[in-house]
Amino acid sequence: MKNYDTLLKDLTPKKFTKFGVIWTSFLLVIIIIGIIAYIDQIIKGQVVTNMRDYALWGIYISNFVFFVATSFVGSIIVAVLRLTKNEWRTPLVRIAEIITLASIVMAGITIMIDMARPDRLLNLFIHARIQSPITWDVIIIPTTIVISFLLLYFPLLPDFAILKDFFKKKKPKLSKLYGKLSLNWKGTKKQKAIQTKSIRIIALMIIPIGLMLQTIDAWLFSTTYRIGWDSTNMGAYFISGAFVAGVAALIVVVYVVRRTNKLEKYITNFQFDKLGKLLALACLVYLYFNMNEYLIPAYTPSIGEEIHLNTLFVGSYSYLFWMVTIGGLILPILFLLFKKGRKPLPMFVIGLVVVIGSWWKRYIIITPTLLHPFLPIQGVPESWHHYFPSLHEWLITIATLAMALLIITLLVRYLPVIPIQRTAEENDLLETNIKH
Amino acid sequence: MKEQDNNSRRNFLKKGGLALGALSATAIALASFQKEAVEETGEKVKLLSPEGDIVEIDKAYVKSAHDLNLPLDSKKIREGIPNRKFVMVIDLARCKNALKCVSACNKNHYIAGKNAWLKVYKMQESKDTAPYWMPSACQHCDQPACVTVCPVDATFKRRDGIVLIDNERCIGCRFCMAACPYSARVFNWEEPDQGEIMMNIDMNHVVPSPEHAGLPSVKGTVDKCDFCPHQIDKGELPHCVSACPNGVFYFGDKYEDTVTNGDETVRLSKILEDKAGYRLMEGLNTQPSVYYLPPKNRSDDFKDGLDKYNEFQSVEKPT
The missing domain is CATH 3.30.70.20 (Alpha-Beta Plaits)
Incomplete structure (x- = not known):
């Protein structure tokens, strides 16, 4: 059994390594380039994108949907596994909470990038109309941001107190900051009772809120007449898709953090095995809803549906569609069925493929539908018949992804990624060491 | 065009609370009728009745539905x-x-x-x-x-x-x-x-x-x-x-x-x-x-x- 001092040494935040510094600077450069591209978009208008009157939404929206989806990981790992008393989650919850917060914050930012008049943002509140799905989004996204923040913050209180003591001599300034963040945590019975209760409420709340968030996101599309969107399957389809994207994102981040922070003792093959099974379950459920979404309409397709499905199955988007479906869904299920597939390195590769697949999956949901309106596309330049993101769109989108990674990186840098106090409690280290 | 006798015109005017369309080449008339008696001007206007008949009535009965020159707030x-x-x-x-x-x-x-x-x-x-x-x-x-x-x-x-x-x-x-x-x-x-x-x-x-x-x-x-x-x-x-x-x-x-x-x-x-x-x-x-x-x-x-x-x-x- 590890003693408390090694635990502290292992789990307290560490300075960036050389790789950490390079990685962070790399992200910063990408973000700065993206901000420059965005400013240019503001000045010139969205003419710098390749969106036009028919392909009126593009990767800004699909990227937004992707961020919303990955934010779902908090609801699953933290809340659902908590309710089902899955103890193996302990070393993973904080990383899941960090991903959730980073994703939902970035979702809020990306949706604003798609607004052609961000200067009129306040209109969403001043002139809000409750029947618009966008207004539902305006309500649910800030709510989720607050709840995900609290879900990360409340369990951190005892750890902040520990960090305050830990850095007292080495870094007085940092220690002071941790002290402030700990909200004067002493670990008294009363404090513990309040904290436990708060965490329980928040962890319960994040489940319906996560489900609502995903569903509202789906309803942005299914409240239109568009073929490929106008589907009663959309809510469940998006929830299960978010399950996949969230768990896969968690696996990738967990693997990297485990290596960089040398946490092999704490995040073991056992956790990866469990995560692998969870991802396989997620993919199976998602596959089921994919069949509902694509195969069943193919039996009684209207003309519009037939054109749409043909584009996906054999037409101009078939390449992407099958890559995403086979590579991002079916193959991962097959690999994850085997014990060897659920070892850390294979899991990292599978997770990464599934995350990339999840991103393109959203592209496949948004773009082809828009290019098949009810009336034929006529009277517009030939280039408006197609869509592929412009350089501006790529630079801005990649910058948002880099921002999400930067948020994760910084939180991993300054927070204990594995709850110290809880790990200590679970290993019976606290009684002897902290209470002198 | 149909000849209209006095009686049918009165009937027509009773129903005339409804707005009617004028028969002008390019314009759509914005007209309604006053119910009370007004002094006739002798100037006749051609109108289309709800039954689809074209009628001639005195201009005094025709009133503009709203003032077109007023900008709507x-x-x-x-x-x-x-x-x-x-x-x-x-x-x-x-x-x-x-x-x-x-x-x-x-x-x-x-x-x-x-x-x-x-x-x-x-x-x-x-x-x-x-x-x-x-x-x-x-x-x-x-x-x-x-x-x-x-x-x-x-x-x-x-x-x-x-x-x-x-x-x-x-x-x-x-x-x-x-x-x-x-x-x-x-x-x-x-x-x-x-x-x-x-x-x-x-x-x-x-x-x-x-x-x-x-x-x-x-x-x-x-x-x-x-x-x-x-x-x-x-x-x-x-x-x-x-x-x-x-x-x-x-x-x-x-x-x-x-x-x-x-x-x-x-x-x-x-x-x-x-x-x-x-x-x-x-x-x-x-x-x-x-x-x-x-x-x-x-x-x-x-x-x-x-x-x-x-x-x-x-x-x-x-x-």
């Missing part, structure tokens, strides 16, 4: 003209893709982008069915999907049936464009280049309002066919209607049951019944205000329109 702009319901009928049998409607619309709304508000589609439902030309713009639906999804009430439905956009409020989310099944909406992806036009008009008389959506167009906001409320205010027909050399477009008031293409004025219900009028995508339940008459007994060959057809252009750009 912004609240009224959102409410529209009371007791009116504007509709359009498009006779596909007459359309030969002359494109005069499109150029008149583009010119009078100062269209700066590459996608016109009004387009003439080359349609063919299936391989074995006949091709035809179909002008299409905003359908001014009574259950407008665009209005439902707008988060800020920038696009709105008026009581007179017109769907308009307040492009001083629009946030540019384009949800309305995604929601519209008729692809009627266009977006200002960049600063609209209305430069020369803007210089040529007297800007002092132009107050930006949803009723003059074409002027100015605003970067990052949505535009679309506005049913020409500025023309209605002047008592004139929308630009597409008056520009069409073939009388394809009829415009009028559903409550008056009257539509006119400038040359002839007809009963809406009768023309829809006689010519089997229909609406686009009725199955979607959007309840459009635009009716179509099927392309039956066409005077001209469909192919004649092909010369003018340009799949990739709807707004002519000065070269």
Whole structure:
């Protein structure tokens, strides 16, 4: 059994390594380039994108949907596994909470990038109309941001107190900051009772809120007449898709953090095995809803549906569609069925493929539908018949992804990624060491 | 014309509380009757009765429905003209893709982008069915999907049936464009280049309002066919209607049951019944205000329109 001092040494935040510094600077450069591209978009208008009157939404929206989806990981790992008393989650919850917060914050930012008049943002509140799905989004996204923040913050209180003591001599300034963040945590019975209760409420709340968030996101599309969107399957389809994207994102981040922070003792093959099974379950459920979404309409397709499905199955988007479906869904299920597939390195590769697949999956949901309106596309330049993101769109989108990674990186840098106090409690280290 | 005796005229006047359409070549009369006795002027006006008869009555009985010179304040702009319901009928049998409607619309709304508000589609439902030309713009639906999804009430439905956009409020989310099944909406992806036009008009008389959506167009906001409320205010027909050399477009008031293409004025219900009028995508339940008459007994060959057809252009750009 590890003693408390090694635990502290292992789990307290560490300075960036050389790789950490390079990685962070790399992200910063990408973000700065993206901000420059965005400013240019503001000045010139969205003419710098390749969106036009028919392909009126593009990767800004699909990227937004992707961020919303990955934010779902908090609801699953933290809340659902908590309710089902899955103890193996302990070393993973904080990383899941960090991903959730980073994703939902970035979702809020990306949706604003798609607004052609961000200067009129306040209109969403001043002139809000409750029947618009966008207004539902305006309500649910800030709510989720607050709840995900609290879900990360409340369990951190005892750890902040520990960090305050830990850095007292080495870094007085940092220690002071941790002290402030700990909200004067002493670990008294009363404090513990309040904290436990708060965490329980928040962890319960994040489940319906996560489900609502995903569903509202789906309803942005299914409240239109568009073929490929106008589907009663959309809510469940998006929830299960978010399950996949969230768990896969968690696996990738967990693997990297485990290596960089040398946490092999704490995040073991056992956790990866469990995560692998969870991802396989997620993919199976998602596959089921994919069949509902694509195969069943193919039996009684209207003309519009037939054109749409043909584009996906054999037409101009078939390449992407099958890559995403086979590579991002079916193959991962097959690999994850085997014990060897659920070892850390294979899991990292599978997770990464599934995350990339999840991103393109959203592209496949948004773009082809828009290019098949009810009336034929006529009277517009030939280039408006197609869509592929412009350089501006790529630079801005990649910058948002880099921002999400930067948020994760910084939180991993300054927070204990594995709850110290809880790990200590679970290993019976606290009684002897902290209470002198 | 039918002779009217005094008695039937009195009957007619009793029912005359309803608004009636005047029989003027291009104008739609905005008239209602006073019930109380007034001194007759001796000057007669020709009117169309609800039964479809043309009657002559003294001018003293006719009163303008509202003062056209009064600018509507912004609240009224959102409410529209009371007791009116504007509709359009498009006779596909007459359309030969002359494109005069499109150029008149583009010119009078100062269209700066590459996608016109009004387009003439080359349609063919299936391989074995006949091709035809179909002008299409905003359908001014009574259950407008665009209005439902707008988060800020920038696009709105008026009581007179017109769907308009307040492009001083629009946030540019384009949800309305995604929601519209008729692809009627266009977006200002960049600063609209209305430069020369803007210089040529007297800007002092132009107050930006949803009723003059074409002027100015605003970067990052949505535009679309506005049913020409500025023309209605002047008592004139929308630009597409008056520009069409073939009388394809009829415009009028559903409550008056009257539509006119400038040359002839007809009963809406009768023309829809006689010519089997229909609406686009009725199955979607959007309840459009635009009716179509099927392309039956066409005077001209469909192919004649092909010369003018340009799949990739709807707004002519000065070269």
